[in-house]
Amino acid sequence: MKILTLIRQVPDAEARVRVTNGAVDLEGATLVMDGMDEYGVEQALRLREGGADAEIVALAVGPRRNEDALRTALAMGADRAVHVETDAVLDPISLSKVVARIAQTEGIDLVLVGGQQADWDSQALGAATAERLGWPQLTWTNGLQVQDGALTGRHDVDEGNETFTATLPAVVTTQQGLNEPRYPTLPNIMKAKKKELRKDTLDQYGVTPLVRVVGAEIQARARMNRVIDGKDPQAAAAQLLELLRNEAKVIA
């Protein structure tokens, strides 16, 4: 079987981003593989290690620097990589067109994508890709196995969890709790240098963004800095209660 695992590159959650000219300025920011997608790469590797005869293809659609994230996926153990290099920012629906096309041309059996994308904060990519392909979609999985060409797994719902089976091909979205992603060993980093990293252009897929980001700003969290005079403790307590109840609305 062939597994396609989509990788996106996002700013490190701990890094501070800044906004320049109305857009998030990623120049010089620490960029990492989206944690959600890392679960996908790891799961693909585990399916193969669990006995599935799988070829794992890592895919990234984005600027040149995405190559670093693809190299990481290759160093983790993916077999080869496809990089659709573009500086255009694609919304999930446009992006799904590229993913679906590659899934078809590569003869993919299983597409793994993060359940949520840290940059757009959208959950649409998996659904849109499945829709385009007419494949089943399993969302927010916490467990996944492949047996005799069928997929079995588990996903958490609010009051518990459900287990499912589905036929391949399928699209699966991943999330925290699915696995603990490995990090590349030095020998695998060296081996990854020899693996294929194919470069495509966005033109080859005839995709243009449907949504354009025109501005961005960082949410400023200012404190109220209100000080309650404590000379009269009872009055202060009453005032605090009043503020918590009516202004902050944290107590009833």
Add this chain to the structure above:
Amino acid sequence: MTATQDQAAQDQTKGRLIRGGGFLIQESAPQDIYTPEDFDDTLRQIADTTETFVDREIMPVITDLENKKEGLNRALLQKAGELGLTAVEIPEEYDGLDLPKAASVIIAEKTSKAGGFGVTYGAHQSIGSLPTVYFGTPEQKAKYLPKLATAEMIAAYCLTEPSSGSDAQAAKTTAVLSEDGTHYVLNGSKMWISNGGIADLFTVFAQLKTPEGNKFSAFLVERAFEGVSTGAEEHKMGIRSSSTVVLRLDGVKVPVENLLGGVGAGAKIAFNILNVGRYKLGAGGVGGAKDALELSTKYALEREQFGQPIANFGAVQEKLANIAVRTYAVESALYRIVGLIDAAIAGGTDKLKAIEEYAVEASIIKVLGSELLDYAVDEGVQIHGGVGYSQEYAIERAYRDARINRIFEGTNEINRLLIPSMLLKRAMKGELPLMQAAQKLQAELLEFSFDEDDTETPLAHEAKVIANLKKLGLLVAGAAAMKYGPQIESRQEILMRVADIAMLAFASESALLRTRKLGSPELQVEMTQVYTYEAAEKAATLAREALGMIAEGDDLRVMLSAVKRFTKHDAVNTIRLRRHVTKAVLESRGYPAPRARA
């Protein structure tokens, strides 16, 4: 071949490589120096893996490690081995990775925040394994290196004895060839052996008794050999998670095939391995300083006094800026040297020769890195105030862990003395035209200087200040050599000052070249300015003190006016510059790493 090596090989063929010690009399161009911004994706991935390993595997258990939980140290070192971290400098034919030296330096930088574990790692991977890597016979390599590469076997380096530390060759441990000629019998004891308690293989230095007298030699001694024993763990100020014990050798029979590097090769092995240890120790200093800066910055932003974060106060800001500025300069010097070593190796120079070539710089990096670290943790504790004295805060351990770095791998005093003495030796051997440069300087002193400042190029004035700092070093060294001749060896106070001036010049120049290579971004320009002006002020004092001992009367007056000329610089508002640097530190929540140029 990695991209780094490709680049290095190109530089080599262009003949741009400056020789060891050459920085004092030669200029380098920005494109000639290697910087962290030049890391290729392989090195960046190695850095990431090391960082992840330390954050995921070491930091969560650091308290257990510090309390010497049985077996933990070995298990974690072997975990590092599974990732390949212990194989980086071992040749591929012995299951190693044989990566550029830059990789080993990045790892040393990234493991240092783990304190004692960084020492455990370095003692095994570097000084423990490298004697066999560089001096072993094919049989010795085949027997030991594959196991050292995975840390299945743990190594230790055993040079120091109770009565011989800095004077290493005065070791009393003896080796005697057995009558049947099949083995050597070793007797003696070795002290402060890092990894001693967990090591399986010891590189032991001893006086081999021969009819021609004692020959200082090295032996590969397995723990399993009869008569090998180790003492109890030392109770140390810091790096407590690392094992440090006495090694006792009581009539240990070492097979003749375990003599390392031949009869009398001890000094050569000991000092070459220390060269490697020295630049890596400097790398650890850079990594530790970045960690201390991060801890201190975060704390300063959280801790409120007088109704605001203490990070708002100039007294605190200045400390953060100074740590950042010095870290930038030392980091620039460190990777510049690693780049030169890798370039020489990529150009076909034997690894050991390439490392030996830059022995002066290795000593400089050792001193700069360890003193940067001590400065950073000391001010780090100060920024933390009372809680910095509490074991609940990471800075407390960092403070204790840092102190040993000025002592081991050659004390900073020994390394300072080595800098001018190695330079002098190279000059005597005709490897470095120091004398010619000193003579030229004498002539220059008699001329008036009218050269005007270039106001177009960024940092042009600083470049001139740095060029003059080098001249100042030559002036003091030349005057001392003239006055004392060979007796200069016993004028340690003067030698130390010459070393300090050379170090200040080297670090300032490295910062300047890196800043220019980056395209002179504002922050790095400011950091270079602060470091360079501080360096000029310090150098002026050092030179005056040294010359005050060397000369008197008119001679002294002439020399002091030269000092004035060589340390002259524009008036500059370094306090304002530091404030700018602090702004960047606060924004980055720690060390403001330069943005790599696209």
